[in-house]
Amino acid sequence: MSTAACQSHKAQGFTLKANMKNSKVIGPPTAGAFLERPAKPTAFRKFYERGDFPIALEHDTKGNRIAWKVEIEKLDYHHYLPLFFDGLCEVVHPYEFFARQGVHDMLEHGGSKILPVIPQLIIPIKNALNMRNKTVICTTLKVLQHLVISGEMVGEALVPYYRQILPILNIFKNKNRNSGDGIDYSQQKRENIGDLIQETLEAFERHGGEDAFINIKYMVPTYESCMLN
Amino acid sequence: MASVSVEQMGDGPKPKSMVRAKRWDDEVENAYRFQTAGYRDEIEYKIIKKTEAERWPVGPGYVKKLQRRDGTFYYYNRKRECQDKENLHALLILILSVPYVRLFYNLIGEPRRKVIVFL
Numbered sequence: 001m002s003t004a005a006c007q008s009h010k011a012q013g014f015t016l017k018a019n020m021k022n023s024k025v026i027g028p029p030t031a032g033a034f035l036e037r038p039a040k041p042t043a044f045r046k047f048y049e050r051g052d053f054p055i056a057l058e059h060d061t062k063g064n065r066i067a068w069k070v071e072i073e074k075l076d077y078h079h080y081l082p083l084f085f086d087g088l089c090e091v092v093h094p095y096e097f098f099a100r101q102g103v104h105d106m107l108e109h110g111g112s113k114i115l116p117v118i119p120q121l122i123i124p125i126k127n128a129l130n131m132r133n134k135t136v137i138c139t140t141l142k143v144l145q146h147l148v149i150s151g152e153m154v155g156e157a158l159v160p161y162y163r164q165i166l167p168i169l170n171i172f173k174n175k176n177r178n179s180g181d182g183i184d185y186s187q188q189k190r191e192n193i194g195d196l197i198q199e200t201l202e203a204f205e206r207h208g209g210e211d212a213f214i215n216i217k218y219m220v221p222t223y224e225s226c227m228l229n
Numbered sequence: 230m231a232s233v234s235v236e237q238m239g240d241g242p243k244p245k246s247m248v249r250a251k252r253w254d255d256e257v258e259n260a261y262r263f264q265t266a267g268y269r270d271e272i273e274y275k276i277i278k279k280t281e282a283e284r285w286p287v288g289p290g291y292v293k294k295l296q297r298r299d300g301t302f303y304y305y306n307r308k309r310e311c312q313d314k315e316n317l318h319a320l321l322i323l324i325l326s327v328p329y330v331r332l333f334y335n336l337i338g339e340p341r342r343k344v345i346v347f348l
Contacts, residue, residue, distance in 0.1 A: 065303065068301060068302040069300075069301055072302070105304050108304065109293075
């Protein structure tokens with residue numbers, strides 16, 4: 001028996017070659033939806049290395065904390081807040097810590113200064129989520145939850161931008177770990193992406209006003225309301 | 230009732246003794262915040278900075294913002310920041326100022342004025 005008869009050729013589906021004898025149809029290549037994208041150089045890192053930020057890193061015995069050289073209330077939020085949000089893409093210390101803690105402090109103490117800056121925050125948020133890096137996504141989701149409660153009308157101001165930031169959440173929504181009857185410690189540490197996305201969408205719905213749910217449902221069809229029914 | 234002489238030097242009353250804190254409460258939280266900013270307690274902060282510490286207007290009114298000795302600012306959350314593991318290293322320091330001397334001896338074993346210090 002000739003060896004040629006035993007050899008099978010690999011072929012893509014729905015091609016003439018696939019219909020030949022001894023051809024083995026292979027599946028389509030993966031689309032790479034969960035594939036991590038490399039981080040691009042951020043404006044945050046550039047400004048940090050130039051010393052343009054009014055912050056200093058303090059290594060105390062309790063952990064790291066930001067010391068602000070200027071009072072947060074006196075900062076120009078239009079200039080600094082988008083820069084700090086841009087730093088959410090960072091994964092390297094100390095950039096990652098400064099960005100995360102800086103965003104937290106500015107949102108905590110911003111009050112009414114946050115609302116006018118919302119349109120400038122969307123691109124940095126979208127860039128951070130599009131990296132598809134687990135740590136960056138978790139950090140960004142926590143920042144989004146903080147953002148919607150940071151000031152009045154901020155949740156409603158985010159509604160027109162759902163179509164830019166929710167598609168990634170739709171991709172990762174079912175990324176839960178099936179540990180059987182074991183304990184998932186990532187839930188306690190709030191690192192489970194699926195649960196974080198559910199929490200974030202619920203926060204959007206609670207603070208987004210009347211149109212929030214329908215807009216979320218349009219982008220994330222499997223989401224169910226936490227306020228209706 | 231025994232009398233106590235309290236040294237009041239130019240920078241305020243001095244601590245007399247200390248007790249280790251057993252559990253967390255609002256006072257421990259505020260003292261933790263002053264300590265991480267580099268001050269012994271609120272009294273020292275008022276003496277050095279000549280101003281009251283800014284506090285959150287809601288809830289228990291924890292300290293919100295403190296200015297350190299080098300001029301930089303520390304900001305704190307409106308919710309609890311001092312974790313339970315920090316309490317194990319907390320020390321209670323008794324501050325005896327003149328108005329509280331008699332009160333202290335009326336309340337033996339229950340300090341009236343205290344400051345929590347973290348090592």
